[in-house]
Amino acid sequence: MVATIRYEDIVQVPKALLHDHLDGGLRPATVVELAAEAEHELPTTDPEALGRWFVDAANSGSLERYLETFAHTVGVMQTASSLRRVARECALDLAGDGVVYAEVRFAPELHLERGLNLDEVVAAVIAGFDEGSALAAAAGTPIRVGALLTAMRHAARSQEIAELAVRYRDTGVVGFDIAGAEAGFPPTRHLDAFEYLQRENFHFTIHAGEAFGLPSIWQAIQWCGADRLGHGVRIVDDITPGPEPVLGRLAAYVRDKRIPLELCPSSNVQTGATPSIAEHPIGLLRDLRFRVTVNTDNRLMSGTSMSREMALLVDTFGYGWRELQWLTINAMKSAFIPFDQRLQIIDEVIKPAYGRLLTGPGRP
Numbered sequence: 001m002v003a004t005i006r007y008e009d010i011v012q013v014p015k016a017l018l019h020d021h022l023d024g025g026l027r028p029a030t031v032v033e034l035a036a037e038a039e040h041e042l043p044t045t046d047p048e049a050l051g052r053w054f055v056d057a058a059n060s061g062s063l064e065r066y067l068e069t070f071a072h073t074v075g076v077m078q079t080a081s082s083l084r085r086v087a088r089e090c091a092l093d094l095a096g097d098g099v100v101y102a103e104v105r106f107a108p109e110l111h112l113e114r115g116l117n118l119d120e121v122v123a124a125v126i127a128g129f130d131e132g133s134a135l136a137a138a139a140g141t142p143i144r145v146g147a148l149l150t151a152m153r154h155a156a157r158s159q160e161i162a163e164l165a166v167r168y169r170d171t172g173v174v175g176f177d178i179a180g181a182e183a184g185f186p187p188t189r190h191l192d193a194f195e196y197l198q199r200e201n202f203h204f205t206i207h208a209g210e211a212f213g214l215p216s217i218w219q220a221i222q223w224c225g226a227d228r229l230g231h232g233v234r235i236v237d238d239i240t241p242g243p244e245p246v247l248g249r250l251a252a253y254v255r256d257k258r259i260p261l262e263l264c265p266s267s268n269v270q271t272g273a274t275p276s277i278a279e280h281p282i283g284l285l286r287d288l289r290f291r292v293t294v295n296t297d298n299r300l301m302s303g304t305s306m307s308r309e310m311a312l313l314v315d316t317f318g319y320g321w322r323e324l325q326w327l328t329i330n331a332m333k334s335a336f337i338p339f340d341q342r343l344q345i346i347d348e349v350i351k352p353a354y355g356r357l358l359t360g361p362g363r364p
Ligand SMILES: O=c1[nH]cnc2c1ncn2[C@H]1C[C@H](O)[C@@H](CO)O1
Pocket: 021, 022, 023, 024, 063, 067, 070, 074, 105, 106, 107, 110, 150, 179, 180, 181, 207, 210, 267, 297, 298
């Protein structure tokens, strides 16, 4: 008999999250309250209806239209207190979902509309993560949250944001990213920033291979030197399917170098990167043993959580605890914190918890 994995058990088990946007994960009720304070007009002020509105509006099949929904989250995150609240709630919500390690990203340059400067934005978010993490630990659900600073790829502030990230590397920022519309904005536009980060021995990921294909992934890795790929789903375009799939040179390089893919199944369906979860390349990429990780991207826009993304994989591909542990360890191995700290979470938190499920009574 095949034991089914219950959703409540997925929530309990420790999870690691590498790709989650702060401005894509607000609670709908918080958006409503902050919008009232900021006099920002929303499509609806009923929290439940607003939650549905975000998911429906993001179900556009286009990354550009998906990104339009962020006007209603970024619009209410323009003060230190709102940023701090959103960050605190983010840490609490992730911890409540059983996430033990998270890297949460945001773009400081988008939060300057009401007079904050870049440093004040970062300080407010980190204070919120620290508060939320302390509350979560007190509630018995400890979590470690690191920040990734994102620069918007259509803008021209990446060097400044990279320097900001390095300034905060010992106080809560663990890496750098670029995000935003991909087509027409290749990562090489930001080469100076990436070269600067490499000279500083710092870490970065690049959104690539989501709305645009192989050239974007190739540039991100071979020109820019990305440690990880944000999404990277289009790497399948370099794999010839069949009983013995054949990897092209780029796909082989990504697999050989163990470059982590930050896959986000629900988001990928919403932006049209893949037609459905069942057709999501995660199945093939896992079979071929790429360094696959599973992530939420934007919990509000996808109405999702880490547990829900994992439950989708359990339901669609029949994954068991062994596969969920593999995904979790892959993520933890790929984190931007120091190696010894990654190992500590793997050995002391992740392996013991999954080990109990894999060997204890009621095991799958
Ligand atoms: O999946 C995404 N691809 C590209 N850009 C994205 C994605 N999700 C969020 N963003 C953008 C919109 C946010 O305002 C920004 C910073 O989090 O990053």
